[in-house]
Every structure is written in C-alpha cells, then in structure tokens.
Amino acid sequence: MEPEQPPLELQETRAAEEPGPAEPPHRHPVRLIVRDDLRRSRLTVFFRALLALPHLVWLVLWGFAAWTAAFANWLAVVISGETPTTFHGFLGAYVRYTTHVYAYLLLAANPFPGFTGKPGYPLDIELDPPARQSRWSALVRLLLAVPALVIASVLAPVTGVFGGGVLLVAAFLAWFTALVLGRVTPGLRDLMAYGLGYTAQAFAYSLLVTGRYPDSDPDAMLTRSSAPRHPVRLSFDDDLRRSRFTVLFRLPLTFPHFVWLTMWSAVAYVAAVANWLVALVLGRSARPLHRFLAAYVRYASHVSAYLFLVGNPFPGFTGRPGVYPVDVEIDGPGPQRRLVTLFRLVLAVPAFLVYGTLSAVLAVAAFFAWFAALITGRMPRGLRSLGAFAIRYGAQTTAYWVVLTDRYPHALPTTRIQTPDAAGREAAPA
Amino acid sequence: MPGDLELRNLRLRDYFSPRQLDRSEDYERFFRIEFVVSQVALVVALALYAWRGARFARESAAGRIGTGMLLGMLGLAVGWLSQLPFRVVEVWWQRRYDILDTGYVDALVDNWLVLGAEFLSICLALLIVMGFAGLFPRNWWLPAAPVFVAIGALLAFTLPYLGDTERLEDSALRANARQLARELDVEGIPVDVEEVSDETNAPNAYAYGLGPSRRIVLWDTLLEYPDDEVLVVVAHEFAHQSRDHIWKSLGWYALFAFPGTYLIARFTRRRGGMAEPAAVPLSLLVVVMLSLAALPFENAISRHMEREADWVALDATEDPEAAQRLFRRFTRDALAQPDPPEWSSALLDSHPTIEERIAMAIAWQDRRRGP
Numbered sequence: 067m068e069p070e071q072p073p074l075e076l077q078e079t080r081a082a083e084e085p086g087p088a089e090p091p092h093r094h095p096v097r098l099i100v101r102d103d104l105r106r107s108r109l110t111v112f113f114r115a116l117l118a119l120p121h122l123v124w125l126v127l128w129g130f131a132a133w134t135a136a137f138a139n140w141l142a143v144v145i146s147g148e149t150p151t152t153f154h155g156f157l158g159a160y161v162r163y164t165t166h167v168y169a170y171l172l173l174a175a176n177p178f179p180g181f182t183g184k185p186g187y188p189l190d191i192e193l194d195p196p197a198r199q200s201r202w203s204a205l206v207r208l209l210l211a212v213p214a215l216v217i218a219s220v221l222a223p224v225t226g227v228f229g230g231g232v233l234l235v236a237a238f239l240a241w242f243t244a245l246v247l248g249r250v251t252p253g254l255r256d257l258m259a260y261g262l263g264y265t266a267q268a269f270a271y272s273l274l275v276t277g278r279y280p281d282s283d284p285d286a287m288l289t290r291s292s293a294p295r296h297p298v299r300l301s302f303d304d305d306l307r308r309s310r311f312t313v314l315f316r317l318p319l320t321f322p323h324f325v326w327l328t329m330w331s332a333v334a335y336v337a338a339v340a341n342w343l344v345a346l347v348l349g350r351s352a353r354p355l356h357r358f359l360a361a362y363v364r365y366a367s368h369v370s371a372y373l374f375l376v377g378n379p380f381p382g383f384t385g386r387p388g389v390y391p392v393d394v395e396i397d398g399p400g401p402q403r404r405l406v407t408l409f410r411l412v413l414a415v416p417a418f419l420v421y422g423t424l425s426a427v428l429a430v431a432a433f434f435a436w437f438a439a440l441i442t443g444r445m446p447r448g449l450r451s452l453g454a455f456a457i458r459y460g461a462q463t464t465a466y467w468v469v470l471t472d473r474y475p476h477a478l479p480t481t482r483i484q485t486p487d488a489a490g491r492e493a494a495p496a
Numbered sequence: 497m498p499g500d501l502e503l504r505n506l507r508l509r510d511y512f513s514p515r516q517l518d519r520s521e522d523y524e525r526f527f528r529i530e531f532v533v534s535q536v537a538l539v540v541a542l543a544l545y546a547w548r549g550a551r552f553a554r555e556s557a558a559g560r561i562g563t564g565m566l567l568g569m570l571g572l573a574v575g576w577l578s579q580l581p582f583r584v585v586e587v588w589w590q591r592r593y594d595i596l597d598t599g600y601v602d603a604l605v606d607n608w609l610v611l612g613a614e615f616l617s618i619c620l621a622l623l624i625v626m627g628f629a630g631l632f633p634r635n636w637w638l639p640a641a642p643v644f645v646a647i648g649a650l651l652a653f654t655l656p657y658l659g660d661t662e663r664l665e666d667s668a669l670r671a672n673a674r675q676l677a678r679e680l681d682v683e684g685i686p687v688d689v690e691e692v693s694d695e696t697n698a699p700n701a702y703a704y705g706l707g708p709s710r711r712i713v714l715w716d717t718l719l720e721y722p723d724d725e726v727l728v729v730v731a732h733e734f735a736h737q738s739r740d741h742i743w744k745s746l747g748w749y750a751l752f753a754f755p756g757t758y759l760i761a762r763f764t765r766r767r768g769g770m771a772e773p774a775a776v777p778l779s780l781l782v783v784v785m786l787s788l789a790a791l792p793f794e795n796a797i798s799r800h801m802e803r804e805a806d807w808v809a810l811d812a813t814e815d816p817e818a819a820q821r822l823f824r825r826f827t828r829d830a831l832a833q834p835d836p837p838e839w840s841s842a843l844l845d846s847h848p849t850i851e852e853r854i855a856m857a858i859a860w861q862d863r864r865r866g867p
C-alpha cells in the first residue's frame with residue numbers, strides 16, 4: 067500500500083529530460099541531499115524526543131562556539147571578501163550538524179546522528195568550497211537575512227522563534243504514522259526535508275558560509291523528488307512580473323473577492339454535504355455538484371493566489387478554468403471508496419493541520435514578497451513557488467473534504483509528477 | 497420656520513472675544529484653501545486616470561464586470577493617494593488646534609479601513625451599472641437609478657443597527673429628552689451616545705434611520721455641556737426626525753440620481769459606454785465632477801433643513817438663551833468661524849453659519865416678546 071520512492075535512475079532521467087520550470091540557473095552552493103529510505107524503527111520513534119536530548123544539549127554548546135566564530139568570520143569577510151577555509155569548515159559542520167539533529171528529532175531521518183556534523187547522514191547538507199562574497203552584503207548580512215530567517219522559523223522549529231509550525235505538525239503526524247507503519251510517507255518526509263534544507267541555507271547565509279541567498283523554490287531544493295499524479299493539480303503560467311500599483315493595494319483589492327468567496331463558501335458547504343451523501347450512495351460524486359465544487363476550489367485558489375501575490379492579474383468571479391495564470395486542474399468525477407467517504411471529515415483533520423501551518427507560511431512569504439514586488443515589480447521566484455505549493459495543498463485539501471476526490475492531499479512540495487508506471491500504485495496519505 | 501423671518505445683523509464682538517474670532521478664522525481659512533487644493537488634486541489625479549487608467553485592464557483575468565471592478569477600485573486608490581497628503585496635513589492642523597487627539601498612524605490606518613469599505617461599495621455600484629449596461633447599453637441608467645435609490649434607502653434604514661452606539665444613561669437628561677420627543681411627536685425614538693472623546697474634542701450629533709430604526713446620536717464630547725444646551729441639540733435632532741428630513745434627503749437623492757446616472761451614461765459613450773471596463777476610469781472622473789457641481793445645491797438643501805430644525809428646536813425648548821450659548825460654544829470648542837466668507841458658506845457649508853444661528857435664536861426671542 068505504500069509507494070516506495072521510484073527508482074532513482076528513473077527520476078534522474080526525468081529530471082534530465084525535463085528540467086522543471088523552476089530549475090535555477092546555477093545550483094545553490096548549499097544543497098540538500100536525501101538518502102533516506104523512509105523506514106523508521108518504531109522503538110526509537112517512540113522515544114525520539116528523549117533520544118535527541120544529548121544532541122540538543124551539544125547543539126546549544128556548539129551554537130555558542132559557532133556564533134562566536136561567525137562574528138570573527140564576519141570581520142574576515144567584510145575585510146577580505148572571502149570566508150577563511152577554517153571558518154568555512156567549522157561553520158559548515160555546524161550547519162550540517164543542526165540539520166542532522168533536527169532531521170533526527172523530527173523523524174525526517176532514522177539513524178542516531180554523530181556529534182561532529184560529518185557528511186554522510188541520510189538527510190544531509192552539501193556545501194561548495196568558499197567563494198568570494200560581496201563585502202557590502204556581508205556588512206549588513208544579518209539584516210538581509212531577516213526575511214529568510216523568519217520564513218525558516220515559520221517552517222522549522224530550529225531558530226526557536228515562531229514555533230516552526232509546518233515541521234512540527236509534519237513531525238507530529240509522522241510520529242503516529244511511523245509508530246503504526248514502521249515508516250513515514252514520502253510526502254511528510256520531503257516536506258520536512260524541504261524545511262530543513264531551507265533552514266540550512268538561511269543559516270549558511272546568516273553565518274556567511276555562503277553569499278547566496280536561500281532559495282525557497284521547493285523544486286530547486288528537492289531535485290530528486292517527484293510526486294504521484296493527483297486528480298487535483300496546480301498549473302502556473304506566470305512570468306513573475308507584478309504590477310506595482312495593484313501590489314500596493316492588493317489587500318483591499320481582494321475585499322470584493324472575500325465577500326463573494328464568503329457567500330460562495332456558504333453555498334459550497336451545503337453542496338459538499340449533498341455531494342457527500344451522493345458519494346456515499348453512488349460511490350462517486352454527482353456531476354453537477356462536482357462541477358460546482360470544482361469551480362469553487364478553483365475560485366478559492368485564484369483568490370488566494372491573487373491575495374498572496376502568487377498570481378498577478380485580478381481574478382474573475384466564476385472560477386472558470388484556463389483563465390487565471392495560477393490555475394487548478396481537477397479531474398472529472400471518479401469512483402471514491404465509500405469507507406473513506408463515510409469518515410471524510412475526520413480523515414481530513416491531518417490535512418487541515420498541515421494546511422493551517424502552510425497558510426502561515428503563505429502569509430509570511432507574501433508579506434516579504436510584497437515589499438520585493440513593490441520595489442522591483444517582480445515576484446521572487448522562490449517565494450512564488452513556495453506560495454504555489456501552499457495553494458496547491460489547500461486546493462487538494464478542500465477537494466478532499468468536499469468529496470471531489472478520495473485521494474489524500476500530498477504534502478510533497480515539488481511540482482514534478484511521476485510517470486504513470488512509477489506511480490501505478492495508490493498514493494498513501496501524506 | 498416662518499417665511500417672513502428677518503435676521504438682524506449681529507455685532508460679533510458682543511458674542512465672541514477677538515481672540516476667539518481670530519483663532520476660528522485662522523483655523524477655518526486653512527480648510528477652505530485645503531479643500532480647494534485637494535479637490536483640484538483629486539480632479540487632476542482622476543483625469544490622468546481617466547486618460548491612462550484603462551491600461552490596468554491587462555492586470556485582470558476577470559470577465560467584463562470583474563475587470564470593471566478592478567479599474568473602479570484602482571481609481572479609488574488613485575484618488576486616495578492623491579488625498580493622502582491632505583489627510584496628513586488635516587490631522588496636523590487639527591492636532592495643532594487641539595481638535596483631534598489621534599496620532600498620524602491611527603488616522604491613516606482608519607483611513608485605510610475606510611478605503612476597504614469604499615472598495616466594496618464601488619464594486620457593488622459597478623456591478624449594478626455594468627450589469628444593466630450589458631442589457632441596455634444606452635438606457636441602463638433608467639433601471640440603475642431606482643436601484644441606487646433603493647440601496648440608499650436600505651442603507652439609511654440599516655445603518656443605525658450597525659452603528660457602535662450606546663443608550664444615553666443620564667436619567668435626568670433622558671427624562672427631559674422624552675418630554676421633548678413627546679412635544680415633537682417622535683415618541684419612542686431613542687437617544688444614543690457615541691464614544692468619540694478618545695479621538696476628538698469637537699461636539700457633534702446626528703439623526704438617522706427610517707421608521708423603526710430611527711434614532712438620534714450624541715457624541716460623548718457633547719455631554720460635557722450643561723443640560724439645557726444638550727437639550728437644544730436633542731431637540732434639533734428630534735426635529736430632523738419629526739420633519740422627516742431623512743426621507744426628504746432620500747427624495748432629493750432620487751431627484752439627483754436620475755440626471756446624474758444619465759449624465760454618466762452620456763459622457764462615457766465615447767469610451768464604448770458603461771458596459772465596457774474601459775469606460776470605468778472616465779466614469780469616476782465624471783462622478784467626481786458631477787458631485788462637485790452638485791455640492792452647492794446639496795448644501796443649500798441641507799442648510800434649509802438645518803434652519804428648519806433649529807427653528808423647531810427653539811419652539812420645542814423655548815430656551816433661546818441656551819441655544820445661543822450652545823452656538824457660541826461651537827466657535828469656542830470646535831472653532832467654527834461665525835462669519836465665513838459668503839462664497840464659502842454658500843458653496844461648502846451644510847449648516848447655517850454660527851452668526852445666522854445665533855441671529856435666529858434672537859429673532860425667535862423677539863417674536864415671542866411680540867413687536
């Protein structure tokens with residue numbers, strides 16, 4: 067019942083054939099490596115938080131040393147424009163070790179990590195050798211790093227502020243999954259890997275290990291992941307250009323859509339109940355209800371894409387497909403398992419939890435993107451892709467609970483889709 | 497109000513200290529200039545928007561009406577931006593004269609929320625206009641105008657239920673107010689208090705609602721005045737209700753709505769008519785020009801009703817002394833200039849001048865004493 071990761075060879079050829087639209091022009095000097103096989107030992111999972119305690123203590127001690135070294139490193143980079151090799155090695159190891167510890171704590175990896183940050187852990191960080199950095203950027207680095215650190219804090223609990231909701235919820239769900247199944251789902255694992263990878267990039271940038279800004283584009287982070295084909299898919303045809311004037315007034319411009327969406331939601335809830343009853347009896351949703359609810363899901367996605375700057379143009383009020391550049395494709399009514407339908411709302415609770423935290427990410431990303439778009443007239447690609455992921459997950463969650471599909475939303479943040487033969491088996495709830 | 501009423505010329509120095517006269521004159525002169533400049537800025541901004549604004553249609557993925565809504569909201573945003581510096585200057589000026597207590601940030605945030613409400617209103621208005629214009633490209637205004645009037649009536653009816661006010665608590669004042677209501681045939685209309693003292697020191701009151709939602713509202717800043725003066729205000733507001741001024745205002749609104757919407761339809765024809773989103777930017781300019789043109793008429797109508805309310809209040813309270821003291825306070829506390837330039841009161845003032853209001857109280861006294 068569990069999909070294994072598709073064979074790596076297959077993924078790599080696909081990636082070579084079709085470099086995703088979000089493939090960065092240059093690879094990031096701080097890269098995430100995932101060699102994890104999803105298996106978890108139930109015993110260590112059960113006691114995971116306790117088992118991680120020595121690492122957390124050691125990490126605090128290492129943290130003092132690292133931030134002291136970072137200060138020296140900062141002086142060195144401001145003066146010479148380059149990180150001395152010693153600092154690069156030490157701080158790089160600190161970034162790696164932090165990633166290992168949190169990967170272990172949050173169940174994104176299985177084995178007990180070593181205490182030295184040596185490369186080779188199943189969830190690892192690969193670093194390029196030191197490169198020249200702009201001294202001006204180094205001078206005000208902590209200031210420049212604030213948006214990245216805030217986004218990292220909302221994603222992962224590593225910085226200790228804002229709670230790191232996304233990964234905490236993912237770890238909470240992974241804990242139960244691993245205890246029951248002895249493994250975690252690829253969706254949860256990759257969601258956590260993504261959050262940890264982004265945090266590592268944000269740390270490496272703040273500590274001046276690299277001069278490259280963190281890239282929040284999930285496809286660039288998770289180069290080897292692809293998701294099974296889902297009946298609810300997000301497509302975006304967006305050139306990142308943003309109109310400064312509508313960006314400035316984006317929130318009030320969305321007000322009429324809030325009003326309309328609220329009214330539409332009220333009707334959609336009733337329609338969802340009707341659709342639920344139909345699916346219970348017929349084993350599939352009724353075509354008119356399906357069409358209506360699909361339009362509702364699309365419309366809601368258009369509105370949040372507009373509000374959160376993932377899309378540029380003002381959306382229409384009808385949820386018509388193929389008009390908005392950030393669009394949701396929804397397959398027609400298919401058979402749905404009656405048992406899954408019966409307990410639909412209960413089953414949707416984990417997805418609601420994940421989506422709740424992802425919407426915080428969406429809002430924070432939009433907050434920073436708002437300034438960027440206002441100044442440059444462009445949406446940063448990474449933030450756009452991160453936002454698109456959150457919107458896609460939201461659309462899949464809604465589609466699930468309004469009984470448009472019985473396929474669970476998948477938490478895997480990538481837009482790459484597996485070939486049919488690789489995704490032949492049913493996807494697990496993620 | 498008797499038609500043959502003749503008001504005496506007052507010697508203002510008998511009523512106000514030279515300092516009060518100077519201060520209110522300085523205070524209000526600024527607003528007159530500011531008003532003219534801000535309206536020029538608004539018209540210029542909207543003229544530019546009418547000229548180039550239709551380009552923003554490419555920022556829309558919505559249909560005909562949705563795109564029109566976007567253009568309408570952006571037009572309001574342009575207008576809002578053009579007025580922003582004036583809002584800041586107004587706050588500065590009012591704070592300088594201790595009329596306003598709010599900070600700049602608060603004032604701008606409030607302003608921003610108001611903008612949100614305006615965005616929603618213009619979307620509704622454009623939905624009506626562009627919806628009808630899709631069906632009747634030339635004559636949409638015929639069905640649209642009654643809908644606007646109906647919405648106006650609906651708003652007039654519901655606003656009191658949405659307002660953030662509380663019942664008047666002072667029992668002595670309430671008993672006297674009930675007495676006045678009985679005299680003016682508006683028994684059962686409640687007296688509410690609105691808390692504004694955190695933001696402003698200026699006194700004010702208003703009457704609103706239709707039928708069962710009718711009520712009058714006093715700002716809590718007014719309650720610091722002696723009871724007999726507050727009762728003059730209460731009587732004035734009750735007079736608005738007993739003389740059906742809200743219905744009459746709606747009637748006037750209806751009278752303006754038909755020619756107004758017709759003119760909008762007429763002027764936007766060369767942009768393809770109101771069925772086209774491209775006509776929306778121009779229509780905003782037309783609306784602003786028309787309301788500026790209508791302002792003197794509106795104010796003349798309003799002043800007429802205010803005079804009537806003052807006179808009815810004098811009849812009801814039979815206390816011209818209190819009325820005079822009250823009006824003098826408006827100059828002292830709210831810095832209302834007693835004798836603004838004639839062009840200004842004719843074009844811009846919705847109420848009679850303080851000088852006129854005091855003179856009316858005296859005229860009432862004279863009549864009572866007999867010739």
Ligand SMILES: [Zn+2]
Binds near residue numbers: 732733736802805
């Ligand atoms: Zn009045």
